[in-house]
Amino acid sequence: DRPWTVIGIETSCDDTSVAVVTSDRRVRALVTRHQTKQHEATGGIVPTAAAIAHSMALPGAIREALETAGIRNACEEIDAVAVTRGPGLAPKPLVGVHHMEAHALTPRLTQEAPPEFPFLSLLASGGHTLLLLSEGLSRHTILGTTLDDAVGEAFDKVARTLVLPWLPTGGGAGAALEQWAAHATGGYAVTFPVPMRDGRDKPASRLNMSFSGLKTSVFRHVQTLQESDPAAWSAAMASTEPSSGIRADIARAFQDAAVTHLADRLDCVLAETITVRKVHPTCVVAAGGVAANQVLRARLGDVAGKYGLRIEIPPPRLCTDNAAMIAWTGIERLRAGLVDPWALDYVPKWPL
Ligand code: KG4
Ligand code: ZN
Known part of the structure; x- marks a missing residue:
């Protein structure tokens, strides 16, 4: 009966953003790290640079979002993960392993x-x-x-x-x-x-x-x-x-x-x-x-x-x-x- 809690991850362009949102319409956390600095120097978004910046920023952003939302046990408290599939930058290949x-x-x-x-x-x-x-x-x-x-x-x-x-x-x-x-x-x-x-x-x-x-x-x-x-x-x-x-x-x-x-x-x-x-x-x-x-x-x-x-x-x-x-x-x-x-x-x- 309890509301669902979903973590959302956005990395399709130059913002690394993580949010924790519930089905009863509460934004329990929203952490956004802008990459403006990196891209200013090159005068635009270089996809590989953006990908690197995302991977550097994500772990900290996820941790901060979970902390802000007061989530101690993500296993029990998070019901699903939502990630951007597109349009935008291609994500890394995914390899499933036995x-x-x-x-x-x-x-x-x-x-x-x-x-x-x-x-x-x-x-x-x-x-x-x-x-x-x-x-x-x-x-x-x-x-x-x-x-x-x-x-x-x-x-x-x-x-x-x-x-x-x-x-x-x-x-x-x-x-x-x-x-x-x-x-x-x-x-x-x-x-x-x-x-x-x-x-x-x-x-x-x-x-x-x-x-x-x-x-x-x-x-x-x-x-x-x-x-x-x-x-x-x-x-x-x-x-x-x-x-x-x-x-x-x-x-x-x-x-x-x-x-x-x-x-x-x-x-x-x-x-x-x-x-x-x-x-x-x-x-x-x-x-x-x-x-x-x-x-x-x-x-x-x-x-x-x-x-x-x-x-x-x-x-x-x-x-x-x-x-x-x-x-x-x-x-x-x-x-x-x-x-x-x-x-x-x-x-x-x-x-x-
Ligand atoms: O591969 P593993 O770390 O975990 C899985 O079970 O998947 O294997 C753990 C098993 C345990 O049963 C442990 O008692 C056994 O490996 N084990 C050993 C030794 N070291 C760990 N069995 C016999 N001699 C050992 N020196
Ligand atoms: Zn094993």
Whole structure:
């Protein structure tokens, strides 16, 4: 029932103007920055100069308009954005980017030897676990995916089961689990089965992955331990920093099974790509938050090496979700002439 609030942006000529207006006819803010000074010197409006002046003035004008209107949470309080489409100066081209394509292309931005198409990627994060064959822009084939939980999700849930405190250095639960696992001594003997091992020969499951069963094995193990030896469990819980003991040994057993499963699937997918599809990848790429895991990086490197391929992994801050990968994919698409119409739709479910 409340009135709508819309932010309006005008940049068609030499005024950068931002307003916040409501449907009950109130102008809650109006901020206008004139470019007269810039254009006086050239004796008229130079479009490129105007465009630069707009982009310099816009962020401040938007911030000021929102502040003046008393808008604290634009996400909740702004119902729509209205922008000038014309007539007037042409706006910048708009490039729509698929988030997963951006993950896969990141090494072409970051690596000393940028991967050339075709290449294979393992994209592993809290939301996805994909084995992808990339043969060009918009030419990606999903060869394998998780049938249930993403691998990062499993790392997060196991870390929570083991009550592992997060590290001050970041990386969330997954990074904490890696550090605890590094302290394992094997003093507490435990192993977890590698998922889908016996399904290796079945075509349907050979390239896919599963992490929910592994996660459940860890839950059950911890539950049984808590019930059968509560004293040992509470003693193990005493440490608040990565240290050896039951929690470290369980963390490592989980990590070993998860990493082995991923390495195994990369192996299968490489074999399939080369021998069945007759496509020879130039290298292997890994990205997504889980690719920050050193044990995984080493194992994937070994598998790639078996096929004479190098592995390319962006630095951790560009492995996780970031806008640099979106901008880079924009550059790749722009270079290929893949500019989108201004009437660009949001795509909630977008197959690669
Ligand atoms: O790509 P990302 O930042 O966000 C999305 O999920 O899209 O990935 C986050 C995931 C989390 O599940 C986190 O626990 C996991 O990556 N992660 C790790 C490590 N660092 C982050 N998993 C294993 N080992 C790590 N060192
Ligand atoms: Zn992502």
